Amino acid sequence: MGNITFTMVKPTAMRKGFATKILAKITDAGFKIQALKMMQLSKVQAEKFYEVHKERPFYGELTDFMSSGPIIAAILEKENAVEEYRKLIGATNPENAEEGTIRKMYATNIQENAVHGSDSDENAETEATFFFPKNERFTDDGKLV
């Protein structure tokens, strides 16, 4: 059971002005922010990040979308972070997400589903490392990770 997960606020949620509401919901749920930045992914970076989905029919559209505007990337810390965060964000398809979850509240559709969340401890570490060097990651008491 790991203590970090990785998230992105996706471009549509950013365009709609939901980023600060989403971040407040995350910290209200007890997650600590280990690292955070706003940036725009290139198409090549989006393709690399979502490489596991490259055979899926939505891969081209997904990587176009994820590189279409700024995102916020963050590493979140909490006990059992991956599972706890997946509960907070709800199902991939917002139509199936429970009331009160981030995707139910802020997603547009299955692709533009407001936020990304890691699906395993191993992927959380890979994704965190893809975005942040160790010297941009801080513990809750302000020390480098």
Ligand code: CMP
């Ligand atoms: P995310 O949690 O970022 O991980 C993979 C992403 O692929 C997912 O959220 C959605 O944005 C996207 N996705 C998954 N399934 C579909 C689908 N059936 N159609 C379009 N996009 C999808």
